[in-house]
Amino acid sequence: xxxxxxxxxxxxxxxxxxxxxxxxxxxxxxxxxxxxxxxxxxxxxxxxxxxxxxxxxxxxxxxxxxxxxxxxxxxxxxxxxxxxxxxxxxxxxxxxxxxxxxxxxxxxxxxxxxxxxxxxxxxxxxxxxxxxxxxxxxxxxxxxxxxxxxxxxxxxxxxxxxxxxxxxxxxxxxxxxxxxxxxxxxxxxxx
Amino acid sequence: xxxxxxxxxxxxxxxxxxxxxxxxxxxxxxxxxxxxxxxxxxxxxxxxxxxxxxxxxxxxxxxxxxxxxxxxxx
Numbered sequence: 349x350x351x352x353x354x355x356x357x358x359x360x361x362x363x364x365x366x367x368x369x370x371x372x373x374x375x376x377x378x379x380x381x382x383x384x385x386x387x388x389x390x391x392x393x394x395x396x397x398x399x400x401x402x403x404x405x406x407x408x409x410x411x412x413x414x415x416x417x418x419x420x421x422x423x424x425x426x427x428x429x430x431x432x433x434x435x436x437x438x439x440x441x442x443x444x445x446x447x448x449x450x451x452x453x454x455x456x457x458x459x460x461x462x463x464x465x466x467x468x469x470x471x472x473x474x475x476x477x478x479x480x481x482x483x484x485x486x487x488x489x490x491x492x493x494x495x496x497x498x499x500x501x502x503x504x505x506x507x508x509x510x511x512x513x514x515x516x517x518x519x520x521x522x523x524x525x526x527x528x529x530x531x532x533x534x535x536x537x538x539x
Numbered sequence: 540x541x542x543x544x545x546x547x548x549x550x551x552x553x554x555x556x557x558x559x560x561x562x563x564x565x566x567x568x569x570x571x572x573x574x575x576x577x578x579x580x581x582x583x584x585x586x587x588x589x590x591x592x593x594x595x596x597x598x599x600x601x602x603x604x605x606x607x608x609x610x611x612x613x
Contacts, residue, residue, distance in 0.1 A: 352551075355548050355551045357548070357551065369555060369558070371551050371552060373552075375570060375572075376568065376569075376571075377568065377569040378552065378555060378566055378568055379567050379568075379569065380555060380559045380564050380566050380567065381564065382562065387567060391567075391569060394569060398571050398572075399572040399573065400569045400572060401569070401570045401571075401572060402569060403567075403568040403569065403570055404567065404568070405565060405566065405567055406567060409552070409568065410552075414566065421556050421559065421560050421566070423556060524556055524557055524560040525560070526560060526563065528561075
């Protein structure tokens with residue numbers, strides 16, 4: 349197999365029989381190919397060199413839940429989101445409709461400095477990881493990331509608002525549907 | 540000595556998902572057991588004996604000779 353130049357943890361092989369791709373994340377390996385015969389051969393080859401556990405179809409990888417069906421692939425971070433809500437004690441709070449107040453103006457030193465800035469940084473870091481399957485909070489997370497250096501009470505309130513938004517839909521994710529095209533589709537709201 | 544461990548970029552994983560969807564392939568997963576014991580070692584490295592796992596008796600004062608690299612070893 350050839351190692352990819354763009355990402356050294358990706359390996360691939362192209363041949364007349366088909367192609368096979370593999371990505372390694374420390375001890376987790378995700379693989380896909382055009383021919384089922386090849387994949388069992390490769391699995392055997394890997395098992396020969398390392399003690400491995402065949403986990404079958406990809407279902408859970410780095411906190412991301414993967415569901416494969418005839419309609420396509422859905423990725424979500426439901427468990428990750430719920431764990432985050434539990435950790436922050438927001439599981440029983442009322443959810444909000446939007447991740448952020450569109451009119452809110454946030455400034456660098458606004459309100460009282462947080463006594464525990466680490467907690468703020470940890471939360472923002474986790475929200476950042478959640479954007480993998482939640483692009484709807486990307487903007488809000490980008491905004492709160494600008495105050496990591498000296499977070500204030502007002503900034504933490506915005507973070508709490510994002511979490512309450514997540515509370516309303518922890519299982520939301522991204523669907524990669526079988527549309528049979530690679531074109532970009534644009535939706536607009538023109539009223 | 541720096542041991543690199545392979546950690547794929549999330550972009551690659553997303554690309555995998557997009558590609559498999561388009562080609563209607565399936566994604567599979569393997570988990571390497573005790574991955575941290577599988578690093579190959581090119582240099583000769585010795586390690587102090589760990590507390591609670593120290594050779595007793597006349598063989599005291601020994602160090603361990605590493606045969607495999609441990610995960611995260613620098």
